[in-house]
Amino acid sequence: MFYGVSALGRKWSNRSPEEHVRRWGRIAYGVSILGFASHVTFFITRWIGGGHIPTSNMYEFMTFLAMAIMFAFIVVNAIYRKPLLGLFTLPLTVIIVAYAAVFPQEVQPLIPALQSIWLKVHVTTAATGEAFFAVGFAAGLMYLLRTVDFKKxxxxxxxxxxxxxxxxxxxxxxxxxxxxxxxxxxxxxxxxxxxxxxxxxxxxxxxxxxxxxxxxxxxxxxxxxxxxxxxxxxxxxxxxxxxxxxxxxxxxxxxxxxxxxxxxxxxxxxxxxxxxxxxKRIGAAIHPLMDGIDEDDIDEISYRAIAIGYPIFMLGALIFAMIWAYIAWSRFWGWDPKEVWALITWLYYTAYLHLRLSRGWHGSKSAWLAVIGFVVVMFTLIGVNLVLVGLHSYAGV
Structure with missing residues (x-):
């Protein structure tokens, strides 16, 4: 809401647009940090009350992912200070928390396969990498809404x-x-x-x-x-x-x-x-909000967020996951649907970075890759757990 005031209130403010955005951007950022602190408090108290890290089912994992997205946003916004990024990233967090609430919220005992320290290491790092991908998606969508001309x-x-x-x-x-x-x-x-x-x-x-x-x-x-x-x-x-x-x-x-x-x-x-x-089209209605936003800055934010998330995701979703798989199932790789889609996600973002750095895919091409990439991430998180059957199906309970 505060980011909405920052973006939408420029036309009616008595201050200059730059001063209005800067002032309300600081207020919104402070409230965002307060919300993040509240979310961390929820995470810690559920951990203490349940006796294990709350990332073992869909409700717990999705709420942790939302918290990780807030963390990623706080980090990226502290670097670039673009208040409008919050208007696109924070609703994504709200949607994910709301989606998590669809699932049973009771604390459930861990099944034997999850009773390992690698649950903490693997899941938290993988989700943190995906959180930075989410910020990259938000910035990529902003870029498209800024640059696509709905009058042509x-x-x-x-x-x-x-x-x-x-x-x-x-x-x-x-x-x-x-x-x-x-x-x-x-x-x-x-x-x-x-x-x-x-x-x-x-x-x-x-x-x-x-x-x-x-x-x-x-x-x-x-x-x-x-x-x-x-x-x-x-x-x-x-x-x-x-x-x-x-x-x-x-x-x-x-x-x-x-x-x-x-x-x-x-x-x-x-x-x-x-x-x-x-x-009018929703995109056409949002497009005027992008006036005054430097499209090159948004393109850079999308790339930097993905570049930060890439090594974190690789550690959590592939390397730490394979170590845990060997400990739990005596093999590093078994072509389980979740494993396959984690690999597909990593290969996708590898291709993104290659095309960005070696082929010069900046701007619109890079933004579309960021948007499509997050669709791949969400299918890996949700589609695999709820549609496909595999060793990770317990996460959909």
Whole structure:
């Protein structure tokens, strides 16, 4: 909010725009540090109360990631002193904390595989590296919103406008997902199905298992070959609209498809409402806020943040992870989905630095790489844990 006053209040302030931004930027930075200190206090007290470092499940890890992003922002902003960076970075922190709150928040005992000092070393360093990537993403998005001209009508300009707007649409969908979950959860909505699965073992013996699937959002898709146990009516609809295709394996596949569908629907509605209020594209509405911002400075901030995060991420996500894997599973590498995507993330940012330093990919190209790179990071964090099945699936509990 304070960063918003710093950026948006320039036109109505009695002071000069530079003095207004500087004054409110200092206030916003101080409040940000206070918020970070509060977050650290939460982290330490949960650690003491739970008896282990709170990074063992999705709720704990995502809240730690949000805290790490605040740390990365404080460091980068202390170097470059660009208040507008806070207007893009801090909402990202809020979204991640809100997303974390979707998951169960109870302190859970550590499973044997996590009872190691390497949990502290591996997870904290990997998340800190990803936090600097997040700041690089925020600065990259700022650069695109600063440099893309939403008034031009050439094919290239229209293409750039569409991709920037699509990036903002994805952010709106994520916000809509969080809002949907909290809204229906607050209303106490429930839907329960029993799914029958036929399993044939190696000897050809057929057996049937029954599993229960619980929804917190109204079921558009119900599990394949399932029976309704409890479906509360929503807008007069008492039955799921359709059944999930049989090729979607896993007891939770239908629930995940249902959640994604609701997120896109509500995201599209929210995006449409924003367009009605703004009467223009979201990117076009934000673009004027970038007036007076040196695009070269923003480009430099994005690069420097990623350059800081790169070695930290390499240590945490690859080197320390392989050491822990050898201790826990007697092998350095096993092609687990999480391991593969951590490697993909590292290779991506390796390519980013190579193209930036050796090929001269500055400006718009570098900004797009920073934005896409954070999408890869978020899939590594969220998609792998919640969609793919592997040795790291416990993190999605």
């Amino acid at each position: 009508t050439s094919p290239q300009a229209r293409r750039e406008q569409r991709w920037v707007e699509f990036t903002l649409f994805v952010i709106v969908v994520i916000i809509a997902f969080i809002g949907s979950v909290f809204s229906f959860r607050g209303a106490g909505y429930e839907a329960t199905f029993k799914q029958e699965n036929v399993v044939i073992d190696d000897k050809g013996i057929e057996s049937t298992t029954t599993e229960t699937v619980e929804y917190s959002l109204p079921p558009i898709f119900k599990p394949f070959n399932s029976q309704d146990v409890l479906v509360e009516p929503f807008l007069g609809v008492k039955k799921p609209l359709m059944e999930t295709p049989s090729w979607m394996k896993g007891v939770n596949a239908a629930r995940k498809l249902n959640t994604i569908t609701w997120s896109i629907i509500n995201g599209a509605i929210l995006y449409g409402l924003l367009r009605l209020v703004l009467r």
